[in-house]
Amino acid sequence: MNIWQELEKPFLILAPMEGVTDLAFRQVISRAGRPDLFYTEFTNVSSYASEKGRHNALERLTITESDKPIIAQIWGKNPDHFSELSHALESLGFAGVDLNFGCPDKHVNKAGGGAAMIKTPELAVDCYRKVKSATNLPVSIKTRLGFTYVDEYKTWLPTLLADHPAALTVHLRTRKEMSKVAAHYELIPEILKMRAELSPETKLIINGDIKDRAAALALHAQYPEIDGFMIGRGVFANPFCFTDHVATRDELMELLNLHLDLYEEQMNLHGLPYEPLKHYYKIYINNFPGASDLRARLMETHSVAEAREVLREHSA
Ligand SMILES: Cc1cc2nc3c(=O)[nH]c(=O)nc-3n(C[C@H](O)[C@H](O)[C@H](O)COP(=O)(O)O)c2cc1C
Numbered sequence: 072m073n074i075w076q077e078l079e080k081p082f083l084i085l086a087p088m089e090g091v092t093d094l095a096f097r098q099v100i101s102r103a104g105r106p107d108l109f110y111t112e113f114t115n116v117s118s119y120a121s122e123k124g125r126h127n128a129l130e131r132l133t134i135t136e137s138d139k140p141i142i143a144q145i146w147g148k149n150p151d152h153f154s155e156l157s158h159a160l161e162s163l164g165f166a167g168v169d170l171n172f173g174c175p176d177k178h179v180n181k182a183g184g185g186a187a188m189i190k191t192p193e194l195a196v197d198c199y200r201k202v203k204s205a206t207n208l209p210v211s212i213k214t215r216l217g218f219t220y221v222d223e224y225k226t227w228l229p230t231l232l233a234d235h236p237a238a239l240t241v242h243l244r245t246r247k248e249m250s251k252v253a254a255h256y257e258l259i260p261e262i263l264k265m266r267a268e269l270s271p272e273t274k275l276i277i278n279g280d281i282k283d284r285a286a287a288l289a290l291h292a293q294y295p296e297i298d299g300f301m302i303g304r305g306v307f308a309n310p311f312c313f314t315d316h317v318a319t320r321d322e323l324m325e326l327l328n329l330h331l332d333l334y335e336e337q338m339n340l341h342g343l344p345y346e347p348l349k350h351y352y353k354i355y356i357n358n359f360p361g362a363s364d365l366r367a368r369l370m371e372t373h374s375v376a377e378a379r380e381v382l383r384e385h386s387a
Pocket of ligand 1: 086087088089090091112113144171173174213242250278279280281282301302303304305
C-alpha cells in the first residue's frame, strides 16, 4: 500500500507554496492542526543535478517526523535530471514524489518548467515516465487546467491520466488566470468523468479557493467522488484551517512564538536570513485592537531576538 491508497477519503493536503511551506512553517501547521498530507516547496531537478546546487536542493528537502507523511515536489524540464532527483528521494523518507506542471512563475516557465509543461505534453510525459522508472515511490502530478485557455484541460488532463499517475491535483484555473478569477468548480463533473474513464485508480485532488476544512467538506458533499482537497492560501487567513477550531488570540500568539523558535533553529543551522520570516507576521497578528501597530513594529525588527522583545513589551 502506498500513501495514496492509505489516505481515507476525503483527505486534506497543505498545498506546496514556495517561500511559505518550509520546514518551520510545516511544523507550525502541524501544531495548529495537521492536514493528512504535507508537500514540500518545489525543488528544481537541475539544481540537484549540479554540484553547486545539490547542497541547497537537499536543504530544501529536509523533513522531520512531525511533517510526515510528506510528498517531495519537484520541477524542471530535463527528464534525466527528473530521474536523478527522484531516485535520491527514495532514501530521504518521502511518501511520494509530485511533479509540478502548473507553476505560473515567469522564470520557471521561461526555463520550460511548471505550467510551460502544458505546452510541451510529450516532454511532460517523458519526464513522468523517467521518474516512474527511477523510483519505487508513488508519482503524482499537480497542474492547472491549461496554459492560456480553459478548454486545454480537455486534451491536457487525458494526456496525463493515460499514464495513470498515483494522484492528480488540478488547480482549477489556467496559467493565464493566475489566481485572479474564481476557480472553475463547474468543470469538476467533467474532470471526474475523465478520471473514471481513463484512470479510475488515480486519486483526484481538487485545488483552488478552498479556504478551510468546512469548505472542503461542503465540496465533497456535492462531489463525493473527489478523493482529496488541497488548501493553499487558506492558511494565511487561518493557520487552524485544517480543523474546525476557532483560534483565540493567545493561541495565535503561541503559534507565532513557536514559529520564531523553529525559524531561528533553521537560521542557525543553515544561515537563513531573518527578513523572510516577517512575511508570516500578518498570519498571526490581525483582527484585534492594536494589531496593525504591533505588526508595524515587528516589521521594523532585524532579528528574532528583536521580534521577541517587541512581543514581550506588547504583552507586558
Ligand atoms: C506564495 C505561493 C507559492 C506557491 N508555490 C507553489 C509551489 O511551489 N508549487 C506548487 O505546485 N504550487 C505553488 N503555489 C500554488 C498553490 O499550491 C495553490 O495551487 C494555489 O495557491 C491555489 O490554491 P488556493 O486557492 O488554496 O491558494 C503557490 C502559491 C502561492 C500563493
